[in-house]
Amino acid sequence: MNITHSSQRGALACLSLCVLLSSLGTSIANVALPELARAFGVSFQQVQWVVLAYLLAVTSLVVGVGRLGDLIGKRRLLLAGILLFSLASLAAGLASFRGLLAARALQGLGAAAMLALAMAFVADVAPKAQTGRAMGWLGSMSAVGTALGPSLGGALIAAWGWPAIFLFNAPLGAAVFLLARRSLPADAPTARASRFDFAGALLLALTLSAYALAMTLGRGRFGPQNLAWLLAAAIGVAAFLRVEARGAAPLVRIDMLRDPVLGGPLIAAALVATVMMGTLVVGPFHLSRALGLDAMGAGLAMSMGPAISMLAGVPAGRLADRFGAKRVSLAGLAAMLAGAALLAALPASLGVAGYLAPLAALTVGYALFQAANNTLVMAGQPADRRGLVSGLLNLARNLGLVTGAAALGAVFAAAAGGPIADARPEAVAWATRAVFAVSALLMAAAIFALRRGRRARLASARAA
Incomplete structure (x- = not known):
């Protein structure tokens, strides 16, 4: 696919910002947990779901979202992911505690699209001889987001309170959306979206969620609840492999x-x-x-x-x-x-x-x-x-x-x-x-x- 040099730079800047926003979504919220617990009057076990809801959504949905991008178009789905992330950020800054958790899960869905499709887009916007440096740049931006989150979050909370850490992402996401619309190359003709393996995607999401819960609940102590989630994940793996082996258009081919x-x-x-x-x-x-x-x-x-x-x-x-x-x-x-x-x-x-x-x-x-x-x-x-x-x-x-x-x-x-x-x-x-x-x-x-x-x-x- 031929694109101009200026368009190439704009596209790589857009992909980099997608990775940066996704990384910030995790690291910027951790520093706000004590303030959120005080603001909403909830326990540590409850407030940790502000982070877990985001991580579970990203982990469980990133494969399905990536595959859906292959089928309906990477550009189209990446734009939808950026828009969802921005709107969910706005909602998170204005919500009640339960609304905040729901908004964080939607933020995670948007971040899953941004992470999966940003990397998938590199081959379309970077020359083959420069693929490595483009991947390296995305890795650097991920590190920037992880490192910047705690200090940026602390400064925003000190100046405007906890809603600022979420509202901050909304205008930034809107700017990335506009940049993506202008710089990313159009989608090539793709297969019909009806071929998407919804059953496999759902099974994989439930299985990965069960595994993540088994590894994160209990504050470091592996108890009966963790064992139950781990058993559920093992059953989910077996069911997923069976569905994928029999499917006409599986989400992930076993081979x-x-x-x-x-x-x-x-x-x-x-x-x-x-x-x-x-x-x-x-x-x-x-x-x-x-x-x-x-x-x-x-x-x-x-x-x-x-x-x-x-x-x-x-x-x-x-x-x-x-x-x-x-x-x-x-x-x-x-x-x-x-x-x-x-x-x-x-x-x-x-x-x-x-x-x-x-x-x-x-x-x-x-x-x-x-x-x-x-x-x-x-x-x-x-x-x-x-x-x-x-x-x-x-x-x-x-x-x-x-x-x-x-x-x-x-x-x-x-x-x-x-x-x-x-x-x-x-x-x-x-x-x-x-x-x-x-x-x-x-x-x-x-x-x-x-x-x-x-x-x-x-x-x-x-x-x-």
């Missing part, structure tokens, strides 16, 4: 998931997200309890990771364009493995520098992997499947984040031998090393999955 060329990068993406969430879970406790930093010092140290991700995204994409996405993906995983292994081995006596230096290597590896792996997966996809595959990539990342918070958080608590708030510094340091030892094993598994996919890709190329 796609069995194919190591696609399955390997998806598994690696989930494992990488699991490890990165582990760093966010462990970091504040290690810095404050084991290394003795105050809240400001710990916050500054924790900001290093998002800062590196912001700065390294585009250079990582350039490396993927120059040296090949396969090599750069593996190099990123190797750097993450080295960083995790050092964090597992180095003693706390080395101080803050002994923690941040390996963490920097791990974060640079993450930036390399993210840009290159997204390029590797999306570059070879036909136009009528990019939305679906982009949705699967985003799903793998979200599932990794949810699993990392629960599983690595459980490893941390078990290794500390008791409540973290009462644990001795030595126990916290030991628990941190245990988490990163598990993280190193996960990175080794990610390398194996990606190399297996690479061997399958080379065998397929030789056969062709």
Whole structure:
């Protein structure tokens, strides 16, 4: 598809802003939870649904929305997603508590369309030789949104109260909508929307919601409620696979998931997200309890990771364009493995520098992997499947984040031998090393999955 240089820049700016808004939707709300609990007079268990409603909607709907974009047109559905996100943001700032939860779920649906279709659009608006840097730029904007959310949210709440964190998105979303209408290329003729697998999409959404609830409810304690949701998710997986195997036009063809060329990068993406969430879970406790930093010092140290991700995204994409996405993906995983292994081995006596230096290597590896792996997966996809595959990539990342918070958080608590708030510094340091030892094993598994996919890709190329 031929587009002018100015249109190309406008389209990439639009896609970047879509990713930024989606990331802000999560991170900006976390800082408002105490204020929302006071304003509405609700408990922590109730107010956490302000975040969970958004995350559940994004996680459970991103694959279905991506596939629907393939069928009815990516541009059309992306515009609808931006508009829905903007209107839901406006409603969230004016609603009662129950209305706020409903608006956050609608915001999540809009964000799911923005995330899945922004990545799917890259091949339509960026030259093939620059796909890596475009993917890297999207990764940088995601990091900007994650890092900017808490500080921006705090400033907005201090100036105008909690409604401002939601109302802020409405005019910004309207501007992105207008930019998208002007800059995104028109949709090509697509298959009829009646072929969309509604039964499969519903089953997948319910299954993913059950899994996310199993991993997030209970405030870190895995009890009967979590087990019930996990059992429901397992039943949902079995039902989904059965429906997809028998469907004439399935949402996700089962052979796609069995194919190591696609399955390997998806598994690696989930494992990488699991490890990165582990760093966010462990970091504040290690810095404050084991290394003795105050809240400001710990916050500054924790900001290093998002800062590196912001700065390294585009250079990582350039490396993927120059040296090949396969090599750069593996190099990123190797750097993450080295960083995790050092964090597992180095003693706390080395101080803050002994923690941040390996963490920097791990974060640079993450930036390399993210840009290159997204390029590797999306570059070879036909136009009528990019939305679906982009949705699967985003799903793998979200599932990794949810699993990392629960599983690595459980490893941390078990290794500390008791409540973290009462644990001795030595126990916290030991628990941190245990988490990163598990993280190193996960990175080794990610390398194996990606190399297996690479061997399958080379065998397929030789056969062709």
